[in-house]
Amino acid sequence: LAKTTQPISMDSYEGQEVNITCSHNNIATNDYITWYQQFPSQGPRFIIQGYKTKVTNEVASLFIPADRKSSTLSLPRVSLSDTAVYYCLVGDGGDKIIFGKGTRLHILP
Amino acid sequence: NAGVTQTPKFRILKIGQSMTLQCTQDMNHNYMYWYRxxxxxxxxLIYYSVGAGITDKGEVPNGYNVSRSTTEDFPLRLELAAPSQTSVYFCASSQxxxxxxxxxxxxxxxxxxxx
Structure with a gap:
C-alpha cells in the first residue's frame, strides 16, 4: 500500500488560493490519487481524483507531476466554508484504503 | 437516492454491552467499509468487504465483527463494549x-x- 505524507495543518485567508501537497513515493502503476474533504461531524466527501498531469473540476484542481511521487490539491479563492480536513489517498480501489491524518486547513477572515 | 445510511446516529453503551451498527447502501456497490x-x-479501517459473503480485516479489527449477507447491508457488531471503543463510526461504499x-x-x- 502506498503511504502518503501531508502537512498536518495549514492556515490561509479568504480569497487566497490554497495548495496542499501530498507525497507518495512508492505509488504503484495501477494506483490513482484521490482527495477527500471532511467537515466536523461528517463523513469524508470525494473532491477529485487523478492519475497523471492535471485534473480540474468545479471544486478543485489536482496537479500530478510525471513521476507521480507527489500531488498537489489546489483550491481556488477559498472561503471560510473550506475550513476542513483534507485527505490524500493513493490506491486502485481493489484493496483496503488507509486514511492518514490528513491536513487540517483553517481559513481565516 | 439515499446513498449510505447508518443507524443509529448516537448511542451510549455500558461496558460489557453489545450492539450492532447498521449500514445500508442503495447504489449496488460491491465494496463496503467500516472506519472509526x-x-x-x-x-x-476496521473491516471491509469486496462483495456479499466476503469480509476481511482492516487496521483495527479487534473487538468487532462483521457480516455481509447481501450487497446492500454491512452491519458492524461490537461484543463486550469497552471505553476504548468510544468513537465515531463511519460506513462507506464504493463501486x-x-x-x-x-x-x-x-x-x-x-x-x-x-x-
Whole structure:
C-alpha cells in the first residue's frame, strides 16, 4: 500500500488560493490519487481524483507531476466554508484504503 | 437516492454491552467499509468487504465483527463494549476498482460512547 505524507495543518485567508501537497513515493502503476474533504461531524466527501498531469473540476484542481511521487490539491479563492480536513489517498480501489491524518486547513477572515 | 445510511446516529453503551451498527447502501456497490474516527484523528479501517459473503480485516479489527449477507447491508457488531471503543463510526461504499469508480461514499456516522 502506498503511504502518503501531508502537512498536518495549514492556515490561509479568504480569497487566497490554497495548495496542499501530498507525497507518495512508492505509488504503484495501477494506483490513482484521490482527495477527500471532511467537515466536523461528517463523513469524508470525494473532491477529485487523478492519475497523471492535471485534473480540474468545479471544486478543485489536482496537479500530478510525471513521476507521480507527489500531488498537489489546489483550491481556488477559498472561503471560510473550506475550513476542513483534507485527505490524500493513493490506491486502485481493489484493496483496503488507509486514511492518514490528513491536513487540517483553517481559513481565516 | 439515499446513498449510505447508518443507524443509529448516537448511542451510549455500558461496558460489557453489545450492539450492532447498521449500514445500508442503495447504489449496488460491491465494496463496503467500516472506519472509526477518534477525536482529532484520521480514519482507521476496521473491516471491509469486496462483495456479499466476503469480509476481511482492516487496521483495527479487534473487538468487532462483521457480516455481509447481501450487497446492500454491512452491519458492524461490537461484543463486550469497552471505553476504548468510544468513537465515531463511519460506513462507506464504493463501486470497486479502477479510475473514477472507487470514490467512496460515506454515511453520516454513528457516535458511540461507552461508559
Amino acid at each position: 474516527q477518534d477525536p482529532g484523528m484520521g480514519l482507521k 470497486g476498482t479502477g479510475f473514477s469508480s472507487y470514490g467512496y461514499t460515506f454515511g453520516s456516522g454513528t457516535r458511540l460512547t461507552v461508559v
